[in-house]
Every structure is written in C-alpha cells, then in structure tokens.
Amino acid sequence: MSHDHSITPESMPNEPEKATQEGKNKFIGFWFFLGGETVLFASLFGTYIALRNSTADGPTADELFGLELVFIMTILLLTSSLTSVYAMYHMKNNNFKKMQLWLGITAILGLSFLGSEIYEFTHYITGYDFTFRSSAFGSAFYTLVGFHGGHVTFGMAWLIGLMIRNAKRGLNLYNAPKFYVFSLYWHFIDVIWVFIFTVVYLMGKVG
Amino acid sequence: MADNSNSNDNDVNSFQKQKNKEEMQKQLITFALMILFTIIAFVVVATGVMDGMFVIPVILILAIVQVAFQLYYFMHMKDAGHGMPAVMMYGGVWAAVLALAALGVITWW
Numbered sequence: 484m485s486h487d488h489s490i491t492p493e494s495m496p497n498e499p500e501k502a503t504q505e506g507k508n509k510f511i512g513f514w515f516f517l518g519g520e521t522v523l524f525a526s527l528f529g530t531y532i533a534l535r536n537s538t539a540d541g542p543t544a545d546e547l548f549g550l551e552l553v554f555i556m557t558i559l560l561l562t563s564s565l566t567s568v569y570a571m572y573h574m575k576n577n578n579f580k581k582m583q584l585w586l587g588i589t590a591i592l593g594l595s596f597l598g599s600e601i602y603e604f605t606h607y608i609t610g611y612d613f614t615f616r617s618s619a620f621g622s623a624f625y626t627l628v629g630f631h632g633g634h635v636t637f638g639m640a641w642l643i644g645l646m647i648r649n650a651k652r653g654l655n656l657y658n659a660p661k662f663y664v665f666s667l668y669w670h671f672i673d674v675i676w677v678f679i680f681t682v683v684y685l686m687g688k689v690g
Numbered sequence: 691m692a693d694n695s696n697s698n699d700n701d702v703n704s705f706q707k708q709k710n711k712e713e714m715q716k717q718l719i720t721f722a723l724m725i726l727f728t729i730i731a732f733v734v735v736a737t738g739v740m741d742g743m744f745v746i747p748v749i750l751i752l753a754i755v756q757v758a759f760q761l762y763y764f765m766h767m768k769d770a771g772h773g774m775p776a777v778m779m780y781g782g783v784w785a786a787v788l789a790l791a792a793l794g795v796i797t798w799w
Contacts, residue, residue, distance in 0.1 A: 494702070494703075495702055497702075497706055501771070510775075511774050511775075514774060514775035514778045514779065515778050517775075517778065517779065517782070518778035518779055518781050518782035519782065520782070521779065521782030521783060521785070521786050522782050522785040522786055522789065524786075525785070525786030525787075525789045525790055526789045526793075528790065529789050529790045529792070529793030529794065530793060532790070532793065532794060532797075533793045533794070533796070533797040534797075550732060550735065550736050554728075554732050557728055557732075558725070558728070561721075561724060561725065561728065564721075564760065564764060565717070565718075565721045565764075568714075568717050568721075568764055569714075572710060572713070572714045572717075575702070575706075575710050576702050576707060576710055577702050667765055670760055670761075670764045670765045671765070673760060673764075674757050674760050674761065677753050677756050677757050677760070678753055678757070680728075680731075681731065681749050681750060681752070681753040682750075682753075685731060685732070685735045685749050686746055686749070688735050688736075689735055689742055689745045689746060689749075690742065
C-alpha cells in the first residue's frame, strides 16, 4: 500500500497510538470526553437513586429484577473488556490479524450483551407491563440503563465500522490511535456497567 | 528510523515483545480479580448471608475497587504519561460526587 514512512515506518514504535501528534491529541481529547461522560452518567445515577422507590403502585425493583440474567450480562461485558485488552496487546506487537480476531470476539460478546438487554426490556414490558411511563422509577430506570445500552450500540457500530474500513489497510500509525481510542471507550462502557449492576440490580434486590 | 533497515519487516524487537507479554500476564491477573469481585458481590446479595445494613457498603466498595482496576490496568492509567487523563477523570469524578451528593440530599432531607 502506501510507502509513506511517516505512517508505516520500518519498525513500529512501542506505543503506535501515541507516535504521531494526531495520536497524542486523540488520546488527550478522548480522556477529556470520558471525564465528561462520567459527569453525564453521575447525573443519571443520581436521578435513579432519588426516584428508585417512587414506583406509583407499579412493579418494584425487587419484583422485577432477576440476578441470573444480570450476572450473565456482567460476565459477557467484563470478558469483552479483556478481549479488547488482548486486541491492544496484539496491536503493540504489530500483529494486525490477531488484533482483528480479538476485536471480532469483542464485537460478538458486545452484541450478545445487547441481545440480552433487549430480551430483558421486552420481558419487563410484556411480562410486567413495566414501561418508561409506569412510574418515576420506570423513567429513571430506562433512562439510565437505556443510555448505557445506547452507548453499547454506538460502540458496536464504531467497532464494526473500524474493522471493515481498515481491513485492507493493515496496521499503521494513522489508524493505531483509532483502535486504541475505541478500546478506551469500550473499557469505559464496562466501568459504567459495574456501577449499574451494583447500584441498580444488586441494591434493588437488597432494598 | 531509517537506520533500522536490518529488521526486515515491521516487527517489534524481542525485548519489547517480552515486556508486552509480562504486561499481558498482569492484565490477566487483573481480570481474574475483577471476576472474583463480581462473583462475591452477586453471591452476597443472592444468598443474603450478610445483614442488609452492611451489604450496600460492601458491594459499593467492591464496585469501586473493580473500577479502579479497570481504569489503572485495562485503561493504563498506571503507566507513565497519564497525567492529563488522571486530571480529566478526577475532574469528572469530582463533579460526579457533587451531582450525586446534591441529588441524594434533596431526596433524603
């Protein structure tokens, strides 16, 4: 492909994601974005904690939630976080094929998580008649968990887009930061989920 | 960079490869610990072995430790050159604590 050695050097640097000015800027800019996301999710968590007992005679958290599915979803997302670590490990070893393979596994796990969440929501709506409009608890629950699910959906579109667009390019200093920034995003999705399963599901069961 | 022409393909040197491998082993230990914390949190709640008063602080602490692992190991905040990310994240956490405290206080009072 390209013989531009500024992007495809003879030997790959140790941290290809931060070898160019553009990569460094993406790295800082993305962490800035994640700091903002922290505040966004904190406001949704705060709202949920404030409204979680305002059930308006509708279903309560304890009646709705089943820990089995939530546990499976947690393991799926946690494992997908590890597989994206593997992808970045192979990126640092300049092994593009293995990186793509582990990103593919990450995508499968992420899509399984998304499928489970869609199943969960349909179960609440059809089995319990628990919707966004049922109660303040319902609105807060679907806003918080749905926003996380929306982030997962966006992340899947991002990942699959990256994988297809760069499939024939191979790894270089131009796209290494793109893959790295995605892995940061994906870990952050898991950070949010850790608080969701703790605050929403486990604390909902404790009461 | 052009002097490295003796390394034929875009390969990473063996020293760096070894370092990456050791790093990956640390990541695997981190992952095992995170799975362990998750299982403890679920077991404590599902079996009800602990008093209701203690369960919530315990699972919250487990969550915070797990998130710290995620940030410092998986997202490399422990590595050098992560001063700005730390500023961003702690800035975010600071605003998050304020938001949670404010929303908690208006409902508690």
